[in-house]
Amino acid sequence: MQYRDYGNTGIKLSALGFGAMRLQEVEQNGKKQIDEEKAIEAIRRAFELGVNYIDSAYIYHDGYSEVLVGKAIKGLRDRIYLSTKSPGHLVKKPGDYRRILEEQLTRLQVDYLDFYYFHGIGYQTFRETDERSGWMKEAEQAKNEGLIKQITFSFHAPPQEMIQLIDLGIFSGVLCQYNFLDRSNEEAMAYARSKGLGVAIMGPVGGGRIAGLPEKIRQELNLPVESNVELALRFVLANPNVTCVLSGMGSLQMVEENARYAGNAQPLKQEEVKAINTLMKKYRRLADLYCTGCKYCLPCPKGIDIPSIFSFYNYYNVYGLKDYARKNYGGFGKFPWLPEIKADACSECGACEKKCPQKIKIREQLKEAHRVLSI
Numbered sequence: 001m002q003y004r005d006y007g008n009t010g011i012k013l014s015a016l017g018f019g020a021m022r023l024q025e026v027e028q029n030g031k032k033q034i035d036e037e038k039a040i041e042a043i044r045r046a047f048e049l050g051v052n053y054i055d056s057a058y059i060y061h062d063g064y065s066e067v068l069v070g071k072a073i074k075g076l077r078d079r080i081y082l083s084t085k086s087p088g089h090l091v092k093k094p095g096d097y098r099r100i101l102e103e104q105l106t107r108l109q110v111d112y113l114d115f116y117y118f119h120g121i122g123y124q125t126f127r128e129t130d131e132r133s134g135w136m137k138e139a140e141q142a143k144n145e146g147l148i149k150q151i152t153f154s155f156h157a158p159p160q161e162m163i164q165l166i167d168l169g170i171f172s173g174v175l176c177q178y179n180f181l182d183r184s185n186e187e188a189m190a191y192a193r194s195k196g197l198g199v200a201i202m203g204p205v206g207g208g209r210i211a212g213l214p215e216k217i218r219q220e221l222n223l224p225v226e227s228n229v230e231l232a233l234r235f236v237l238a239n240p241n242v243t244c245v246l247s248g249m250g251s252l253q254m255v256e257e258n259a260r261y262a263g264n265a266q267p268l269k270q271e272e273v274k275a276i277n278t279l280m281k282k283y284r285r286l287a288d289l290y291c292t293g294c295k296y297c298l299p300c301p302k303g304i305d306i307p308s309i310f311s312f313y314n315y316y317n318v319y320g321l322k323d324y325a326r327k328n329y330g331g332f333g334k335f336p337w338l339p340e341i342k343a344d345a346c347s348e349c350g351a352c353e354k355k356c357p358q359k360i361k362i363r364e365q366l367k368e369a370h371r372v373l374s375i
Ligand code: SF4
Pocket: 299, 300, 301, 302, 303, 304, 306, 345, 346, 347, 348, 349, 350, 351, 352, 353, 362, 363, 366
């Protein structure tokens, strides 16, 4: 495993971090639940392979991610770095930030967090939440008391807002989206590093889209990598401003593979990165609809399954799997696992767009998806 400096904090993180947002699940009584045994096994295996950083959030797995992580790190607390996130949408008044933080410490069964992120903020949302709740002051207070070691933020907004947040001078690190389909944060990440912040990356495989790219795209590059996932992880780690890449690892196999890729002591060379960038320009249309499948846009009052429709649209548009995409879209209402509502049920209320971290013009894209998929 490689270890890298987390900004100026003196902390060294493993190049691969364990994101506890897609833990292995089992179905019980018709409901999906975390498969505790398998999820703990995956986290423990990652630790054995050198991963020293685990990230959770209040909202992951409806709160059970933190509980599970707490169980998985029993006996390892002093050998791992642990982070979770403050859910700004629940911080409505003074005291909420602190109350939720204490609840999270209880769930995780720990006395302190190494990193506590303001979850998914932009500059505007951060300030608005601060005005109504004073969460910035409460974060500093929690740090003074030793409950939080580093005040950090995870970021979902236009890149210039990352710079505004960094300039507040209170953060020691940022967690943001970056991969070879979406390099929009690249300059802001360099700025963060120049100001002494650590930079952790989420979405290295673009919500799974990079993993699903046709083999021929990778073969065009002719690089010594065995899979698209390896290419994606090593691309991110070739950026010297990146401390660590977080991967949501839902199986032991993913842990083993990702640890091998991220542990590769030879990151991609600059000319190899350049070759990827050139090829991606050619496939520019891949990034046109950058839906990560995060589901923040849901629920839609009309019951539209927005991420599934976008996923079919991308199969159609990006991978050229036209029949497959149409057949699946046509299955809405026919297969029990797909809801009956198609994209044309959209009333254009716009509620989903306010919640989409990728700022996707969902209404427009739904119309286009329906147009091509319903033929
Ligand atoms: S704009 Fe359409 S898809 Fe979005 S929440 Fe409203 S009805 Fe649902």
